[in-house]
Amino acid sequence: xxxxxxxxxxxxxxxxxxxxxxxxxxxxxxxxxxxxxxxxxxxxxxxxxxxxxxxxxxxxxxxxxxxxxxxxxxxxxxxxxxxxxxxxxxxxxxxxxxxxxxxxxxxxxxxxxxxxxxxxxxxxxxxxxxxxxxxxxxxxxxxxxxxxxxxxxxxxxxxxxxxxxxxxxxxxxxxxxxxxxxxxxxxxxxxxxxxxxxxxxxxxxxxxxxxxxxxxxxxxxxxxxxxxxxxxxxxxxxxxxxxxxxxxxxxxxxxxxxxxxxxxxxxxxxxxxxxxxxxxxxxxxxxxxxxxxxxxxxxxxxxxxxxxxxxxxxxxxxxxxxxxxxxxxxxxxxxxxxxxxxxxxxxxxxxxxxxxxxxxxxxxxxxxxxxxxxxxxxxxxxxxxxxxxxxxxxxxxxxxxxxxxxxxxxxxxxxxxxxxxxxxxxxxxxxxxxxxxxxxxxxxxxxxxxxxxxxxxxxxxxxxxxxxxxxxxxxxxxxxxxxxxxxxxxxxxxxxxxxxxxxxxxxxxxxxxxxxxxxxxxxxxxxxxxxxxxxxxxxxxxxxxxxxxxxxxxxxxxxxxxxxxxxxxxxxxxxxxxxxxxxxxxxxxxxxxxxxxxxxxxxxxxxxxxxxxxxxxxxxxxxxxxxxxxxxxxxxxxxxxxxxxxxxxxxxxxxxxxxxxxxxxxxxxxxxxxxxxxxxxxxxxxxxxxxxxxxxxxxxxxxxxxxxxxxxxxxxxxxxxxxxxxxxxxxxxxxxxxxxxxxxxxxxxxxxxx
Numbered sequence: 001x002x003x004x005x006x007x008x009x010x011x012x013x014x015x016x017x018x019x020x021x022x023x024x025x026x027x028x029x030x031x032x033x034x035x036x037x038x039x040x041x042x043x044x045x046x047x048x049x050x051x052x053x054x055x056x057x058x059x060x061x062x063x064x065x066x067x068x069x070x071x072x073x074x075x076x077x078x079x080x081x082x083x084x085x086x087x088x089x090x091x092x093x094x095x096x097x098x099x100x101x102x103x104x105x106x107x108x109x110x111x112x113x114x115x116x117x118x119x120x121x122x123x124x125x126x127x128x129x130x131x132x133x134x135x136x137x138x139x140x141x142x143x144x145x146x147x148x149x150x151x152x153x154x155x156x157x158x159x160x161x162x163x164x165x166x167x168x169x170x171x172x173x174x175x176x177x178x179x180x181x182x183x184x185x186x187x188x189x190x191x192x193x194x195x196x197x198x199x200x201x202x203x204x205x206x207x208x209x210x211x212x213x214x215x216x217x218x219x220x221x222x223x224x225x226x227x228x229x230x231x232x233x234x235x236x237x238x239x240x241x242x243x244x245x246x247x248x249x250x251x252x253x254x255x256x257x258x259x260x261x262x263x264x265x266x267x268x269x270x271x272x273x274x275x276x277x278x279x280x281x282x283x284x285x286x287x288x289x290x291x292x293x294x295x296x297x298x299x300x301x302x303x304x305x306x307x308x309x310x311x312x313x314x315x316x317x318x319x320x321x322x323x324x325x326x327x328x329x330x331x332x333x334x335x336x337x338x339x340x341x342x343x344x345x346x347x348x349x350x351x352x353x354x355x356x357x358x359x360x361x362x363x364x365x366x367x368x369x370x371x372x373x374x375x376x377x378x379x380x381x382x383x384x385x386x387x388x389x390x391x392x393x394x395x396x397x398x399x400x401x402x403x404x405x406x407x408x409x410x411x412x413x414x415x416x417x418x419x420x421x422x423x424x425x426x427x428x429x430x431x432x433x434x435x436x437x438x439x440x441x442x443x444x445x446x447x448x449x450x451x452x453x454x455x456x457x458x459x460x461x462x463x464x465x466x467x468x469x470x471x472x473x474x475x476x477x478x479x480x481x482x483x484x485x486x487x488x489x490x491x492x493x494x495x496x497x498x499x500x501x502x503x504x505x506x507x508x509x510x511x512x513x514x515x516x517x518x519x520x521x522x523x524x525x526x527x528x529x530x531x532x533x534x535x536x537x538x539x540x541x542x543x544x545x546x547x548x549x550x551x552x553x554x555x556x557x558x559x560x561x562x563x564x565x566x567x568x569x570x571x572x573x574x575x576x577x578x579x580x581x582x583x584x585x586x587x588x589x590x591x592x593x594x595x596x597x598x599x600x601x602x603x604x605x606x607x608x609x610x611x612x613x614x615x616x617x618x619x620x621x622x623x624x625x626x627x628x629x630x631x632x633x634x635x636x637x638x639x640x641x642x643x644x645x646x647x648x649x650x651x652x653x654x655x656x657x658x659x660x661x662x663x664x665x666x667x668x669x670x671x672x673x674x675x676x677x678x679x680x681x682x683x684x685x686x687x688x689x690x691x692x693x694x695x696x697x698x699x700x701x702x703x704x705x706x707x708x709x710x711x712x713x714x715x716x717x718x719x720x721x722x723x724x725x726x727x728x729x730x731x732x733x734x735x736x737x738x739x740x741x742x743x744x745x746x747x748x749x750x751x752x753x754x
Contacts, residue, residue, distance in 0.1 A: 032392020
């Protein structure tokens with residue numbers, strides 16, 4: 001009864017871990033393929049699978065599932081979560097039948113918290129399903145080894161065919177199980193049934209064999225393979241801790257875990273039977289994956305999902321031996337229990353670390369589509385690279401801009417791509433590109449080269465693993481040009497001769513096209529980035545664009561002395577920028593150190609020009625990081641941003657002495673309000689006592705009022721020099737032109753470290 005309760009609790013915990021947050025993250029590129037396939041007919045699925053790298057069975061089953069469960073993110077991923085839970089149940093059954101109830105509990109617990117299994121149980125792909133087929137086959141192989149039953153052979157044939165039509169890499173596990181049964185083939189009846197089984201598998205797979213061979217041998221891959229030690233290290237870490245980045249702090253625990261796995265393997269192999277099946281099912285696929293990857297780039301943690309159950313069984317055997325072995329009895333059993341608990345905690349921490357690590361973030365198409373819909377205007381066009389990206393975007397995107405596949409051909413055919421670009425962008429003021437896997441799709445950057453030569457890039461940002469570039473097309477925007485002479489020499493780089501600004505009046509939320517004319521002094525040792533800022537008289541930043549010259553296509557390391565280079569920059573103006581006049585500030589810096597290049601006059605930038613900024617007319621609501629939407633009477637405080645100055649993605653906790661930037665987002669209401677002063681007070685969350693007050697006057701760049709519906713962003717620098725370490729709430733007080741007082745308590749929380 002105790003064993004049954006433990007196993008039931010293990011399955012319940014595993015289910016909770018696998019379905020928790022199923023729809024939290026956006027579908028990524030490969031999952032988008034699954035979603036698109038699930039909506040097609042059976043004939044279309046088979047036909048399109050032939051052009052893909054994966055066989056069709058998973059897509060066929062997913063289509064049947066979604067026909068009743070629906071195509072939501074949760075439903076798509078729940079299919080994998082269900083397969084993963086069934087694989088866990090099969091793992092427990094294999095461990096119980098092969099090694100007894102104690103190992104079954106330990107292996108089940110290890111498998112329930114396996115980060116690799118959890119990760120791919122929450123992905124709408126075929127890896128969890130392939131793992132289920134492999135473990136079921138191992139269970140049948142165990143029973144077959146004990147009873148040469150024809151039904152077991154038929155079951156093994158069915159699972160072999162199902163796996164081959166689900167995921168190619170998992171087939172290595174069947175080779176391992178046949179190796180485990182090889183000693184039995186000395187008996188004629190075994191050889192006969194094995195031969196019949198093999199013939200049946202080949203007959204069932206014959207329609208797909210040529211397609212599978214073409215897919216596996218012809219799929220493109222990177223140019224260089226990894227070294228054998230690196231592959232072994234990555235394999236061991238993935239099976240223990242999942243898809244962690246190579247610098248994760250938990251990786252030091254991998255040798256400890258594998259020492260217990262080795263103990264378990266040694267114990268299993270000595271026992272034969274189930275031990276041989278599990279041991280070979282673990283080692284043979286690893287050897288195949290590592291061996292192939294050392295010659296041809298191939299390795300990925302997802303290929304190890306079908307191996308994961310067997311390392312968990314080996315862990316269970318190793319821990320059970322440590323707990324019950326007479327030789328190990330001097331080791332207190334409580335220490336073994338604590339070791340097992342600690343291993344579970346480490347694995348769960350590994351999964352939590354992977355989900356929050358930017359290095360393992362998946363493509364954020366949901367957020368990308370929401371952004372495209374928020375900023376689109378009539379006439380905009382979205383260029384989408386990589387096959388299938390249009391389908392995943394359409395899963396989320398409900399906007400009006402056309403989604404156009406680019407470039408033409410894979411890899412890109414230059415002449416055809418350029419002709420298509422000229423045709424589709426001829427009437428578009430704003431052109432956006434959604435880029436994925438450009439190394440395979442457009443290795444010569446035909447698409448970006450053409451856009452950079454003819455348009456002004458205003459943004460280059462990442463949504464997880466997918467990149468969005470935004471351009472302003474001057475041929476359509478109809479902006480008037482004004483050339484500002486600069487003639488400033490940057491030491492060791494060259495001379496900034498002039499700046500061409502396509503408009504001297506812009507609106508908040510818009511883009512200012514700027515063309516920088518450089519005359520090079522020669523090449524630089526390291527690539528330098530150009531920064532273009534819009535700043536006010538108090539040096540607050542209202543627009544910024546940092547990039548290597550030519551959008552990264554003309555790095556300073558390739559500059560030739562005396563040659564003139566044109567660097568086109570689309571300078572975005574922050575939404576909520578108050579009306580007024582702003583200066584342009586330009587300079588160069590080394591991205592690896594942050595050090596700026598000085599001019600011959602000793603400055604680290606050039607500041608000139610006055611751009612008149614008018615109110616934001618995008619009609620878009622404010623998008624603060626922390627939303628509040630508090631009605632203060634004369635205005636609405638929509639929310640705030642709080643982070644270390646210069647680190648937009650940073651958090652609200654600083655080291656004493658650093659400067660925080662607090663941005664307040666206001667929306668005007670009737671009657672109009674003229675803000676004149678803002679006061680922020682830090683109040684200790686321990687004793688409720690005010691500790692420091694920061695004051696900012698001259699809130700707007702012009703006397704224009706905060707009119708109804710207008711969005712205005714108000715930045716404030718908060719110095720923490722001398723502020724005692726601790727947690728503080730920030731209270732806000734505003735004063736209007738006629739002495740009006742507006743107050744809001746606890747608008748943000750600031751942490752200060754010593």
